[in-house]
Amino acid sequence: MGKLLQKPKSFYNEFFRSPSPDKLSTHYCPGCGHGVIHKYVAEAMDDFGIADNTIWISPVGCSVFGYYYFDCGHQQVPHGRAPAVATGVKRSHPEAIVISYQGDGDLAAIGGNNIIQAANRGENITVIFVNNSIYGMTGGQMAPTTLVGQTTTTSPYGRNPANEGYPMRMAELIAQLEAPVYVERVALNNAQNRNKTRKAIRKALKIQIDKKGFSLVEILSQCPSGWKVSPVDSLKWMEENQMPYFPLGVFKDVVEQRNPLETKPRIWDKDTIIKMLDLDRQVKEYAKPNPTKDIYEQPKIKVAGFGGQGILMLGVLLSEAAMLNGKQVTWIPSYGPEMRGGTANCQVVIRNNKVGNPSVDKPTILIAMNQPSLDRFEKDVIPGGLIVINETLVTSGVTRDDVDVLAHPFSDIADKQLGTVKVQNSLILGALIKHTNMLDQQAIFDALPAHIKKIDLIPLNKKAIELGFSLG
Amino acid sequence: MPEETELTYPRVEVDFDLCKGCGLCIVTCPVKCLEISPELNKKSYHPARYKGTGCTGCGLCFYTCPEPGAITVFPKDYKPEE
Ligand SMILES: Cc1ncc(C[n+]2csc(CCOP(=O)(O)OP(=O)(O)O)c2C)c(N)n1
Ligand code: SF4
Ligand code: SF4
Numbered sequence: 266m267g268k269l270l271q272k273p274k275s276f277y278n279e280f281f282r283s284p285s286p287d288k289l290s291t292h293y294c295p296g297c298g299h300g301v302i303h304k305y306v307a308e309a310m311d312d313f314g315i316a317d318n319t320i321w322i323s324p325v326g327c328s329v330f331g332y333y334y335f336d337c338g339h340q341q342v343p344h345g346r347a348p349a350v351a352t353g354v355k356r357s358h359p360e361a362i363v364i365s366y367q368g369d370g371d372l373a374a375i376g377g378n379n380i381i382q383a384a385n386r387g388e389n390i391t392v393i394f395v396n397n398s399i400y401g402m403t404g405g406q407m408a409p410t411t412l413v414g415q416t417t418t419t420s421p422y423g424r425n426p427a428n429e430g431y432p433m434r435m436a437e438l439i440a441q442l443e444a445p446v447y448v449e450r451v452a453l454n455n456a457q458n459r460n461k462t463r464k465a466i467r468k469a470l471k472i473q474i475d476k477k478g479f480s481l482v483e484i485l486s487q488c489p490s491g492w493k494v495s496p497v498d499s500l501k502w503m504e505e506n507q508m509p510y511f512p513l514g515v516f517k518d519v520v521e522q523r524n525p526l527e528t529k530p531r532i533w534d535k536d537t538i539i540k541m542l543d544l545d546r547q548v549k550e551y552a553k554p555n556p557t558k559d560i561y562e563q564p565k566i567k568v569a570g571f572g573g574q575g576i577l578m579l580g581v582l583l584s585e586a587a588m589l590n591g592k593q594v595t596w597i598p599s600y601g602p603e604m605r606g607g608t609a610n611c612q613v614v615i616r617n618n619k620v621g622n623p624s625v626d627k628p629t630i631l632i633a634m635n636q637p638s639l640d641r642f643e644k645d646v647i648p649g650g651l652i653v654i655n656e657t658l659v660t661s662g663v664t665r666d667d668v669d670v671l672a673h674p675f676s677d678i679a680d681k682q683l684g685t686v687k688v689q690n691s692l693i694l695g696a697l698i699k700h701t702n703m704l705d706q707q708a709i710f711d712a713l714p715a716h717i718k719k720i721d722l723i724p725l726n727k728k729a730i731e732l733g734f735s736l737g
Numbered sequence: 738m739p740e741e742t743e744l745t746y747p748r749v750e751v752d753f754d755l756c757k758g759c760g761l762c763i764v765t766c767p768v769k770c771l772e773i774s775p776e777l778n779k780k781s782y783h784p785a786r787y788k789g790t791g792c793t794g795c796g797l798c799f800y801t802c803p804e805p806g807a808i809t810v811f812p813k814d815y816k817p818e819e
């Protein structure tokens with residue numbers, strides 16, 4: 266028997282999510298190309314039997330409600346971000362078929378870089394790119410794909426290249442990249458081209474099923490409402506306006522040359538994850554700390570200095586040790602755009618229970634590794650708090666008399682007595698722990714292996730911490 | 738439209754209320770066996786309808802129609818189930 270052509274099974278029987286009382290029709294305008302394309306994708310999903318395994322990424326645009334219609338998994342995403350979300354979805358569900366369905370405003374304007382990067386990474390996704398040369402949903406504004414001379418609400422005199430640039434040929438642009446496997450532009454203008462569109466969609470999905478990589482099908486699609494023509498005239502409009510500028514054809518097809526992508530198996534089991542994150546360490550019993558002052562039991566600490574002085578690491582080691590010691594901790598780094606030479610600081614909050622606010626505006630303890638840090642943060646330290654000063658670089662001394670001061674030329678000591686200034690942070694850490702007794706000293710040593718990746722540097726850091734104890 | 742006493746295949750069926758009267762199927766049909774209905778449907782469109790004869794079952798109308806359920810094309814050897 267010939268094929269009965271009826272509503273594809275991959276559509277819901279009823280569009281029950283739609284708020285409209287009519288649960289059988291789409292929300293699209295009469296004659297809209299989106300509906301046609303939906304039908305082709307649904308038919309292909311039927312034929313490949315993939316609906317139950319498909320995750321449809323709905324964009325912002327007229328097709329925002331894709332999830333009303335297709336009987337598959339869904340994620341609706343912010344404007345232009347479909348390729349990024351599709352990437353995440355595909356990587357976490359490599360066996361799923363992920364369709365990034367996007368309009369031209371979505372894909373070429375706000376999401377321009379998103380699509381280029383996803384294509385360039387060769388994500389194994391299928392992008393259905395619906396080019397109607399306009400922002401349909403918002404009432405007909407100019408898109409990057411709006412044609413020269415085309416009037417829209419935001420190009421009322423017609424698009425003028427001197428003012429708005431030329432329409433972007435996205436399929437050609439994407440096809441220039443190395444990674445994409447298949448890029449074709451098709452159109453809905455006549456029966457022959459609609460048939461090619463159906464085939465292109467199927468081919469793109471098959472590529473994904475075969476794990477061959479990224480494919481994009483750009484479809485010239487009518488928007489009678491935005492173009493302000495009748496549905497029947499819109500096909501002629503497409504031929505006269507879109508098609509001369511957007512040539513149809515295959516811009517890239519390397520399917521045969523490409524091997525299936527290897528996807529690494531997912532690791533879902535708890536044990537492996539615990540191992541990977543190094544959470545299976547033996548939990549030791551540490552002594553309950555006996556701080557020298559009550560405020561050191563749950564301190565807020567700011568460590569500040571030049572980038573490259575080991576400031577972030579000092580905070581990390583302190584945080585790790587505090588966690589080992591049974592505390593709740595947050596650590597927030599903050600540094601300038603430059604890795605070295607700029608300023609850096611980190612904020613550590615140590616609590617017996619949950620941390621409410623991880624930012625440290627009023628530190629209990631300030632560690633000032635250089636002069637600008639002291640100048641900037643001295644006034645913020647709480648009365649009765651502690652300022653640790655690296656006298657090698659801080660020459661002015663503390664002006665306040667309501668705080669404690671622990672001052673040594675830490676950089677010099679590290680350089681002369683330990684052979685390298687690099688361990689000045691561990692030296693300070695040792696001094697701080699000794700001075701405040703806020704944590705079990707053993708916890709500090711035990712914190713080192715998790716963060717000092719070069720194992721042979723651990724003994725030197727231990728030595729620095731021990732020397733620090735004598736300075737506290 | 739005259740009532741057909743016996744349905745013949747191939748044939749096309751347009752759902753009266755699901756059609757939005759865009760007319761794309763009508764201009765697409767190679768044998769021009771679809772037309773606009775003079776009546777309004779419940780969405781106040783003039784839907785397309787089958788003239789009653791001539792359909793070849795080519796399916797071109799189905800693939801030009803944007804509405805998922807508006808058009809059904811029955812092939813030549815279609816056996817209606819009881
Ligand atoms: C971040 C953000 N910016 C702007 C908008 C407004 N907006 C909604 S749809 C749209 C354009 C959609 O055009 P297109 O992607 O071509 O889809 P079409 O409606 O034409 O299918 C814009 C700009 C939005 N929703 N979110
Ligand atoms: S505005 Fe254009 S793209 Fe949006 S539903 Fe209407 S015809 Fe389709
Ligand atoms: S199936 Fe072909 S012949 Fe029949 S109505 Fe549709 S387009 Fe016309």
Ligand code: SF4
Binds near residue numbers: 758760785808
């Ligand atoms: S194409 Fe579909 S919606 Fe448009 S007139 Fe024909 S049946 Fe109706």
Ligand SMILES: [Mg+2]
Binds near residue numbers: 399400
């Ligand atoms: Mg658009």
